[in-house]
Structures are given as structure tokens and as C-alpha cells.
Amino acid sequence: MSQYDPTASEGKWRKRWEKERAYNVDLTAAKNPYYSMVMFPYPSGDKLHVGHWYNFAPADSFSRFMRMQGNTVFTPMGFDAFGLPAENYAIKTGVHPDDSITANVETMITQLKRIGCMYDWEKMVNTSKPEYYRWTQWLFLQMFKNNLAYRKDANVNWCDSCKTVLANEQVWEGKCERCETDILLKPMTQWYWRVKDYAQKLLDGLDTLDWPEKTKTMQRNWIGRSEGMNFTFKVKDSDVEFEVYDSVPQTYRAQTFAVIAPEHPMLPQLVKGQKNEKEVLDFIERVKVKKATQKYNFAEDLEGVFTGRYVEFVTGDLPLWVASFAVMDYGSGIVNCSAHDERDFAFAKKYGIPLHVVMVPEDEKEAEKVRNLEYCFCKDPQGIMLEPEEFEGRRWGEARQDIINHLEQEGIGYPVVQYKLRDWSISRQRYWGAPIPIVYDPEGNAHAIPEKHLPWELPHDVEFRPTGTSPLAQSKELKERTEKIFGKGWTPEVDTMDTFVCSSFYQFRYLAENSEKEFVPKNVEKNWMPVDMYIGGPEHACMHLIYARFVTMALKDFGHVSHDEPFKRLVHQGLITNQGAKMSKSKGNVVSPDAFIEKYGSDVFRMYLMFMGPFTEGGDWSDTGIKGVDRFVQRIWRIFSEKLNKKVDQETEVTVKLHATIKKVTADIERLHFNTALSALMELLNILEKHDAVSHDVAGVFAKLLAPLAPHLAEELWELSGATGFVIDQKWPTYDEAQLITDTITIAVQINGKVRAEFTAPTDISQSDAIAQAKQDPNVQKYMEGKEIRKEIYVKGKLVSLVVG
RNA sequence: GCCGCCGUGGUGGAAUGGUAGACACGGGGGACUUAAAAUCCCCUGCCCGCUUAAGGGCGUACUGGUUCAAAUCCAGUCGGCGGCACCA
Numbered sequence: 001m002s003q004y005d006p007t008a009s010e011g012k013w014r015k016r017w018e019k020e021r022a023y024n025v026d027l028t029a030a031k032n033p034y035y036s037m038v039m040f041p042y043p044s045g046d047k048l049h050v051g052h053w054y055n056f057a058p059a060d061s062f063s064r065f066m067r068m069q070g071n072t073v074f075t076p077m078g079f080d081a082f083g084l085p086a087e088n089y090a091i092k093t094g095v096h097p098d099d100s101i102t103a104n105v106e107t108m109i110t111q112l113k114r115i116g117c118m119y120d121w122e123k124m125v126n127t128s129k130p131e132y133y134r135w136t137q138w139l140f141l142q143m144f145k146n147n148l149a150y151r152k153d154a155n156v157n158w159c160d161s162c163k164t165v166l167a168n169e170q171v172w173e174g175k176c177e178r179c180e181t182d183i184l185l186k187p188m189t190q191w192y193w194r195v196k197d198y199a200q201k202l203l204d205g206l207d208t209l210d211w212p213e214k215t216k217t218m219q220r221n222w223i224g225r226s227e228g229m230n231f232t233f234k235v236k237d238s239d240v241e242f243e244v245y246d247s248v249p250q251t252y253r254a255q256t257f258a259v260i261a262p263e264h265p266m267l268p269q270l271v272k273g274q275k276n277e278k279e280v281l282d283f284i285e286r287v288k289v290k291k292a293t294q295k296y297n298f299a300e301d302l303e304g305v306f307t308g309r310y311v312e313f314v315t316g317d318l319p320l321w322v323a324s325f326a327v328m329d330y331g332s333g334i335v336n337c338s339a340h341d342e343r344d345f346a347f348a349k350k351y352g353i354p355l356h357v358v359m360v361p362e363d364e365k366e367a368e369k370v371r372n373l374e375y376c377f378c379k380d381p382q383g384i385m386l387e388p389e390e391f392e393g394r395r396w397g398e399a400r401q402d403i404i405n406h407l408e409q410e411g412i413g414y415p416v417v418q419y420k421l422r423d424w425s426i427s428r429q430r431y432w433g434a435p436i437p438i439v440y441d442p443e444g445n446a447h448a449i450p451e452k453h454l455p456w457e458l459p460h461d462v463e464f465r466p467t468g469t470s471p472l473a474q475s476k477e478l479k480e481r482t483e484k485i486f487g488k489g490w491t492p493e494v495d496t497m498d499t500f501v502c503s504s505f506y507q508f509r510y511l512a513e514n515s516e517k518e519f520v521p522k523n524v525e526k527n528w529m530p531v532d533m534y535i536g537g538p539e540h541a542c543m544h545l546i547y548a549r550f551v552t553m554a555l556k557d558f559g560h561v562s563h564d565e566p567f568k569r570l571v572h573q574g575l576i577t578n579q580g581a582k583m584s585k586s587k588g589n590v591v592s593p594d595a596f597i598e599k600y601g602s603d604v605f606r607m608y609l610m611f612m613g614p615f616t617e618g619g620d621w622s623d624t625g626i627k628g629v630d631r632f633v634q635r636i637w638r639i640f641s642e643k644l645n646k647k648v649d650q651e652t653e654v655t656v657k658l659h660a661t662i663k664k665v666t667a668d669i670e671r672l673h674f675n676t677a678l679s680a681l682m683e684l685l686n687i688l689e690k691h692d693a694v695s696h697d698v699a700g701v702f703a704k705l706l707a708p709l710a711p712h713l714a715e716e717l718w719e720l721s722g723a724t725g726f727v728i729d730q731k732w733p734t735y736d737e738a739q740l741i742t743d744t745i746t747i748a749v750q751i752n753g754k755v756r757a758e759f760t761a762p763t764d765i766s767q768s769d770a771i772a773q774a775k776q777d778p779n780v781q782k783y784m785e786g787k788e789i790r791k792e793i794y795v796k797g798k799l800v801s802l803v804v805g
Numbered sequence: 806g807c808c809g810c811c812g813u814g815g816u817g818g819a820a821u822g823g824u825a826g827a828c829a830c831g832g833g834g835g836a837c838u839u840a841a842a843a844u845c846c847c848c849u850g851c852c853c854g855c856u857u858a859a860g861g862g863c864g865u866a867c868u869g870g871u872u873c874a875a876a877u878c879c880a881g882u883c884g885g886c887g888g889c890a891c892c893a
Contacts, residue, residue: 214809214888221808221889228893247893259893291891301891325891335893343891420892538887611829613818617811625817628829631844638844676819679828686828748824753874755824779860791873795823803873 004637006601010712014116022726023118025074027511027524034071035528036063037507037567039536039544040078040125043104044085048111049583050591050609050621051537055573057606058615058674059535060117064708065669066533067118068732074528075118076510078125079105082133083499084162087432090464097432098460101128116602116711118728123510127502131514133434134455136502138519139551140426140437142558144448148194149426151446155263156425157292158186164429185292191436191495192423195550199223199419201564202549211570212616215541222542224420229404229413231336233258233311235320240266242311245331245418248379250396250403252412253387254338254358255315257348259304259323261333262287267307267322274308280322287324301325302346314412315356323347329422345376358387359396424547426498431462431471433496439482442489453485458496470494503544504551507531507566525561530568538572545570571672574618576609583621591621600630603710607632610674610709632682633713639685640702640720645693656742657687658698662735665705674709681705696721701733748799749774751783755799767794774800 017023038059041052060075067073079101086097105126112119125132143149158164159176176183195202203223206216228247235241246252260267262284271280283305290301304323311318313336325343326335337344339355348355360367361377362384370377377383381397390406391399407413427436437449437456449456459475472478472494482492508520511528515521545567552566575582578589596605608629613619661684668677684702688694699721707714707727718727741763747770749757757777761770771792774780784804791803 217809218888224892226892245893261891323891325893327892330892335891337893341893343893418892541888611817619817622817622830625830632829634844675817676828679819682828746824750824750874753872758824793823793873795874798823799874801823801873 004634004713004716006603006633006712007598009716010114010116010601010603013712013715014113016715017726017728020726022728023075024120024122025072027074027513027528028521030072030074030527032071033528034063034066034073034533035507035531036066036073036075036533037510037531037535038075038077039534039540040080040503040506041108042083042085043079043081043101043108045089045100045104046585047592047594048108048115050576050593051583053115053593053606054576054609054618055536056112056117057115058573058610058672059533060115060711061606061610061674061708062533062535062669062672063118064711064728065732067728068704068707068730070731073118074120074123074510076123076125077112077117077119077121078506078510079108079127080499080503080506081105081126081128082433082496082502084164084430084432087430087464088162090432094464096460098128101126114597114602115606123513125506125509125514127434127499127506128432130455130457131516132509133458133502134516135505135509135512135519136434136497137437137449137454137456138451139501139505139555140497141448141451141454142560143193143554144438146554146558148197148554150192150194151189152192153187153189154425155185155288155292156188156190158184158188160184183292185289188427188429190425190427191438192425193550195424195546196419196421198550198553199225199421200417201553202421202546205549205553205565209565209570210568212538212572215538215545215570215572218541219546222421222546224418226418226420228416228418229407230416231313231413233313233318233334233336235270236310236312236317238270238309240270242334243332244334244336245416246336246413247418248340249407249413250385250400251338251340251358251378252336252403252407253315254340254356255313255318255336256339256356257321257337257344257353258311258313258318259321259326259335259337259344259347260307261326261328262291262322262324263328264326264333270309270320271307276306276308280305280307283322287322291324302343302350304347304351306351319353321347321351321353330420331418339373339376340378342376342378345373345378349373359383359385421546424498424500424550426501427495428498429470429494430496431458431464433499434458434502435472435478436493436495436497438493439486440491440493441486446493447486470496472496500544500547501551504547505555507548508555508561519560522562529561530563530565533569533571534567535571535573537575572616574614574616576612576618576621578621580620591623596623596626600626601633601712603713604630604633607678607709611678613675615672615674629678632678632685633710635685635689636702636706636713636717639689640694640699640717643688643692643694644696644699644720648693648695648698650695650698651691652742654687654691654698655739657684658701659735659739662701662705662733663740666732666735669708678709681709696723703727704730704733745797747774747797749777749780750799750801751780752803752805753801756780756783763797767796770794771800771802774802 038056063073063075081101086101089100090097127133140149159181161179161181162176203220203225206219226247228245229249230243230245233242233244267284271277301324304321307320307322309320311320326333339345339357340359355373357371359377360370362382369375381395383396385391385394385396385399391403404415435456435458438446439449440446459472459478461477462471462474478492482490511524512520548566552561553564555561556564578591581587581589583590593605608626611629661680664680665677699717700723703714703717703721704727714727743763744760745763746758746760748755757779759773759777761773771794787804789802789804793801
């Protein structure tokens with residue numbers, strides 16, 4: 001009895017695929033292009049972990065399926081190679097990031113190849129190589145040229161341990177996401193990209209995408225569109241005016257005070273010369289740091305101080321307070337406050353600021369409580385308006401638009417739309433990233449580096465030890481290069497770009513085949529974009545996946561690409577945990593695939609991951625179940641190598657099961673239900689095992705159905721079945737609906753909803769015959785005895801339901 | 806607090822209105838073997854019944870509802886997971 005030897009077989013087929021360039025795609029000539037991508041990995045020094053396999057292997061199975069369906073499938077692979085880990089490693093060991101990354105990429109490629117994916121390695125990208133990051137810089141220049149890049153002095157999130165600025169997304173509960181050090185504030189000049197300009201477009205585009213609803217909802221919340229009105233507040237005894245945003249302008253009459261964010265740049269000027277100037281300034285300093293460095297808690301951290309200033313509004317002169325809860329990055333940083341907002345209400349109560357009620361509940365008892373300021377009544381569509389008098393008696397929800405129109409007519413305010421989304425800070429005070437292609441003249445003005453000087457290379461002569469300034473500032477070579485090209489006194493920008501910039505456009509660079517001449521060939525881009533299927537983790541829902549969409553939209557507006565959206569269909573794989581916990585080095589619960597691959601081969605391992613449960617749900621790792629998949633593989637091999645026979649009178653049972661399996665496996669892989677596709681194949685095998693011989697045709701179909709899931713074994717089986725060529729080049733099998741029909745069927749009989757009997761009948765039995773036959777069953781008769789039949793239902797081919805009573 | 810998802814045997818899971826537990830893992834029993842591994846066969850939701858059986862009851866987190874029929878749809882409750890949370 002021959003044993004299947006996965007190690008020998010898998011190596012053999014990988015070599016043959018490579019030799020015959022089975023997975024290399026001619027991008028210009030492709031028919032039915034299907035672009036299938038996974039989120040590219042970071043090349044860490046560690047080996048591939050279960051999470052990588054769980055992402056890449058099922059994604060590959062889907063790609064293989066699409067290929068056999070007649071598509072030219074392009075699945076590239078690359079490396080998101082810039083970023084902190086390599087730099088931190090360099091700081092620790094002195095190994096240059098370029099060296100460690102190059103080595104890591106090499107070992108990672110070897111490991112990735114063992115999965116047996118259809119990657120077209122000729123189109124690989126590595127974001128840390130000059131031939132890639134010249135385009136990262138080119139992208140920056142496009143943004144700069146089109147006024148989507150700007151510089152702004154801002155308090156940035158500063159991690160004193162990593163010595164770097166962090167994006168809002170990288171701050172976790174006031175701590176650095178990486179090292180958990182408390183964030184400090186540091187004023188710095190940063191480059192920003194105007195994502196906010198695209199807020200509406202980013203929002204609208206979501207409706208066109210085949211993405212998980214959950215992810216779309218997360219993006220919608222992240223973008224945070226809100227409709228309301230702006231009012232103008234003039235500061236009393238001053239020329240200063242503020243536009244103040246209000247999302248519930250219905251209750252504008254209730255406004256009795258206003259608050260300003262502690263971070264507001266005008267604040268020092270406003271309080272200058274006030275009696276309590278020092279008190280206010282001290283408060284601002286303290287709260288600013290507190291807000292930036294720890295999670296703000298509405299109830300516990302509610303505090304403020306009176307500025308001594310008043311603002312003029314139609315409701316009178318409102319005292320202006322500095323309040324901890326006011327946010328600088330939303331609206332104008334000034335908030336109008338009323339009795340009809342939970343926070344405002346709590347704040348006013350705490351500091352004894354007068355409140356004025358303009359809306360009450362319908363219930364008179366409750367209304368009385370609200371009038372007496374016993375609790376805050378807000379945002380209830382049924383609330384009854386007391387003011388303004390033109391709207392007295394109307395409902396809060398229903399009167400909204402009328403009040404807005406009224407306010408607009410009266411010139412008190414004007415409608416506006418606000419977004420929570422903030423512009424993207426792309427500057428990083430780090431070494432290991434793409435240098436920002438900007439130089440400064442002796443007066444300090446920013447100039448774009450002309451494209452002919454790209455790639456603007458990352459200098460090599462830097463110390464990695466963080467000093468608080470950007471590492472590039474130490475490079476003599478960079479300084480000299482800048483002066484040589486631009487003139488004496490010119491200085492280079494020393495910040496590098498956020499790695500999310502690198503990963504925002506790689507889908508185009510795969511298509512460019514690393515071309516130096518163009519960002520992406522127009523015809524290829526038009527033919528292949530958008531990406532048909534993008535598979536990766538849900539953790540990127542609000543960063544990478546918004547940035548990539550923004551960049552694509554911007555590039556389309558600049559005329560470089562032809563579509564607004566980069567990823568037509570998105571799927572998130574589930575998470576594989578170990579003993580219920582996320583696998584991590586610190587917990588020491590990381591499962592290494594290596595031992596399993598060694599023992600069972602890559603086909604078994606990837607099938608086991610898929611067999612564990614639904615792809616999008618992940619699951620908890622267990623290493624006992626893999627045996628079952630190994631047995632499946634060995635049984636396939638044994639059955640086909642022992643029972644294969646040219647002359648087989650195929651029995652109906654086999655034919656029916658075969659067609660049913662084709663149908664089920666096809667539907668299941670389409671839905672990414674790999675677990676049930678596999679169980680269908682196991683069922684088919686269980687049937688085949690009962691028969692003495694198996695035809696070459698059946699073996700061939702089995703090989704094809706198996707090809708997406710176990711690519712190596714399928715080739716071996718295809719060869720065994722006597723066929724030539726690669727199984728992956730074959731057409732996906734089709735089933736014949738007529739062959740699914742059996743001679744007899746089993747019909748269940750329900751009495752009052754409970755199954756009491758079943759009988760076999762000809763497939764084409766009529767409704768009346770089925771019901772008649774059901775009634776003849778002795779057990780059924782027992783339940784019908786002395787009772788009247790009230791209703792008879794026949795579900796074709798499945799059951800008879802009788803209602804008696 | 807808000808939004809979303811989920812809850813099924815000892816375990817992973819299957820079934821998206823039509824015979825709950827497919828397919829596996831684990832467990833029990835048997836065959837083969839000097840023995841073990843491997844392999845093969847049978848049993849395996851819980852309970853009642855029985856020499857064997859026929860049959861019956863209960864059962865998809867909980868409580869109700871809709872329906873001839875509910876794991877599936879609706880309402881509420883409890884538990885778990887994920888995201889957001891000062892956005893005026």
C-alpha cells in the first residue's frame with residue numbers, strides 16, 4: 001500500500017510550477033482579469049505564524065478557484081518594509097534596517113513559497129527599496145502640487161520613549177500603541193494631507209462597495225458626518241469673532257454660556273489682562289496635558305474655569321468658560337452650551353451657571369421636573385418646544401428643519417456639515433521611512449524636489465539612537481547632497497513619511513512591474529483596477545483602508561488612475577486564537593506552523609485551517625483535529641491509487657453524489673465557506689470508498705475540486721488519473737442538474753408539527769399521492785384516530801404536514 | 806453609555822423557515838497483530854422503554870410571540886466578543 005509523501009510531492013510540484021511559469025501573468029494581454037490581493041505582510045525576523053497562513057492560504061484557494069472558473073488571476077505579494085520594528089531592532093543591535101529587512105524578506109519569501117500560493121513573484125514590491133519609495137515620494141509631490149499637502153504647526157502626540165510623533169490612530173488610551181508610554185504634547189511643524197477634503201466622497205463611495213457592513217459602519221462612524229448650523233459669536237469688547245457649530249440648533253434659545261477648548265490658540269490673547277489670567281493659563285496647561293495623555297472621562301474629568309470674557313449672541317451676552325470637554329479638532333473649538341445637552345447641563349450644575357429650559361416632555365409631571373432643572377432633557381424627538389415663540393408647541397424632531405430655515409432667514413446662522421475625520425499627519429521623526437521630498441531655501445520656504453531627483457534616497461550615514469530630533473538631521477551626506485543640488489544654505493526636510501503612505505498605493509505598483517518610468521501603465525491600470533478581491537485583517541478598517549481609498553480618489557482627480565475606489569470586494573479573515581487568547585510573543589502562546597508542515601505537509605495544514613470553521617470567523621487553535629485532515633489526504637491517495645480502473649460501470653449512487661458535490665463545492669468556495677466545501681469532498685470520498693473501483697473521470701473531477709484547497713495533492717492526483725498538464729489550468733467542473741435526481745426520495749410526515757413517520761416514494765410523486773401515502777402509515781393513523789384533519793401541506797420532495805384536532 | 810456580531814452534543818462545527826447535530830475530533834466496543842502503531846467495521850445529544858425492538862419525552866443561552874412548521878423570523882432578558890466613546 002503506497003503512502004502519500006507530502007514533502008516529496010509538494011517540493012516537486014512547486015518546482016514544476018516555477019519552471020513552467022504557471023503563475024506568471026502577462027498583465028497587458030490578460031483576458032478576464034481578476035485581481036486578487038492579500039494585505040502584504042511586514043517582514044519581521046520571526047517565521048510565518050498561523051495568522052499569516054490563515055490569511056494567505058484560504059485567499060489563495062479562492063484565487064485558484066477563480067482561475068479555474070476561466071479568469072486570469074493575478075495574485076502578487078510584497079512587503080510593507082518600512083516602519084518602527086526594524087529601526088528599533090537597529091537601535092538595539094546596530095544592524096542597519098536595510099540589512100535586517102533584506103535578510104528577513106529573503107527568508108520570508110522562502111517560507112511563503114512553502115504555502116504553495118500562486119504568487120507572481122516577478123511583480124513583488126518592497127516598500128523600503130528606492131525603486132518603490134521613489135513613487136511614495138512621487139505621490140507626495142502630486143499631493144503637494146495639487147494642494148492636498150500642507151504644513152501646520154500643531155501639538156502632536158509625542159512618545160518620549162520612541163522619540164517620535166504618533167498619529168491619533170496610533171495612540172491607545174493616552175499611551176503609545178507600541179511601547180505603552182504616556183503620550184506628551186509637543187509643538188511641531190508637520191506635513192498633513194487633506195483627507196478631510198474627501199470626507200464626503202469617502203462616505204458616499206462606501207455605498208458602492210462589496211465590503212462587510214461592519215467595516216463600512218466603522219468607516220462611517222470614523223468619518224462622522226454631522227449636519228447642523230454655524231452661529232457667529234462676537235467676543236465682547238474685542239474684534240474677535242468665532243463661528244460656532246451646533247448640531248441641534250432647535251434649542252438655540254436655551255444657550256446661556258459658551259465654552260472654549262483649552263488648546264485653542266486664541267485663548268492666551270483672550271485672557272490677557274483679565275483678573276484671573278494666571279489661573280486660566282495654569283488651568284489650560286494642566287488640562288491640555290491631561291487630555292492628551294490619558295483617556296478623557298466625561299463624568300470624572302469634567303472641569304473648567306471662567307475666562308472673564310463674554311460672547312454676544314441673540315440670547316444675550318454669554319459667559320465664556322474654558323472647559324475640559326471642548327475639543328479643538330472639531331468645529332471651531334468653541335461650543336455653545338444649553339440646558340438641553342447632558343454635558344453642558346452637568347457643567348453648568350457643577351459651576352452654578354444659569355440654565356434656561358426651552359423644551360419639555362409632554363408629561364406635565366416630567367415637564368415640571370425639567371423646568372426645575374432636576375435632570376437634563378435632550379434629543380427627544382417628541383419634546384415640546386417652548387421657544388422661540390414662532391415654534392411654541394411644536395415637536396423637537398419635527399420642527400428641526402423649519403427652525404433651521406427660520407434661523408437662516410433671520411441671518412442668525414447658516415447650515416453646515418461637520419466631519420469627525422481629521423487630516424492625516426504623515427510626518428514621522430524617524431529614520432526608517434521614505435524621506436519627504438521637500439527642501440527648504442535659506443528663508444525656510446518649502447520647495448518640492450523636482451521629479452528628476454527621485455528617488456530622493458534615504459541616507460545611510462545616521463546613528464539610530466533617538467535624540468529627539470529626526471535621525472536624518474544627522475546625515476552629512478543628505479545635507480551636502482541638498483546644498484550641491486539646490487545651493488548653499490538650502491536644507492533638506494528631515495522627516496520621513498508614515499508607513500501608511502507606502503501601503504496606500506501598492507495595488508498600483510504591483511501592476512507597474514516595478515517600472516521606473518511610470519507610476520502605473522494606463523491601459524493595465526484600467527484593465528485590472530479596482531482590485532476584485534482584497535483579503536486581510538479587520539484591524540485596518542479605519543486606517544489603511546481609508547488612506548488607500550483617499551489616495552486612489554486623489555490620484556483619480558489628478559488624472560493618474562481611472563477609478564475612485566481601490567478595492568471592490570473586501571473580506572476579513574477571522575482571528576486564530578490559542579486557548580482563547582490572541583497569539584502573541586509576550587504571552588508565549590504563538591503556534592508555529594513549522595512542526596505541522598514538517599509532519600503533514602502544507603496541503604494538510606492549510607486544509608486544516610480552513611476546516612476549523614468559517615473563514616471569516618477564525619477560531620481557537622487545537623492541534624488534535626489536524627489528524628482528521630491528514631487521514632483524509634491519506635485516504636484520498638489510497639483509494640485512488642488502489643481503485644482506479646478504466647472500465648467501471650458507474651453506479652447511480654456515485655454519479656448523483658459526484659454531481660451534488662460539484663454543486664456544493666462550487667457554491668461553498670464562492671461564499672468562502674471552505675469548511676463545508678471540504679466536508680462535501682469527504683462525503684464524496686466516503687461514498688467512493690464503498691465501491692470497488694473508481695473511474696479515471698471521477699478521479700479527474702475529484703482532483704479538480706480539490707485543486708483550490710490542496711494544490712499540491714491535486715496535481716499529484718491529476719497526474720495519477722492519467723491526465724496531462726497542470727490541474728490548475730483545467731476548467732472547473734460543471735454539474736448536471738438532471739444527474740442530481742435520484743429514483744426515490746424520503747418524505748417525512750409531520751402531525752401537528754412533529755415528525756411521526758417517513759416513507760420512500762418515487763421522485764415525481766404528486767401532492768395528492770404523497771398525502772394519501774402519508775395517511776397510510778400506521779403510526780400516522782394512530783395520531784389521526786378520532787380526529788379531524790384541518791389542514792394538509794405538502795412541501796415538494798421533503799415532507800407532508802398534517803394538522804389534526 | 807452607543808453601534809455591530811455571536812450564543813447548537815464532550816470538542817470544532819453543519820443546517821438561514823421544512824426530518825437539528827452533516828463532516829470531523831475525542832470517547833467506547835470489535836477486527837487485524839506476538840504486541841503496538843497504522844488501518845478497517847460498529848456505537849456515540851440527554852432521558853424513558855426493551856432480551857432485541859417498536860415507540861415516546863426533552864433538547865439549539867433564557868422568557869414570550871408569529872407560523873401547519875422556528876436554531877433560523879419578531880419582542881424582551883442574560884452572557885460573550887469586537888469597534889467607538891468630550892465630536893457640541
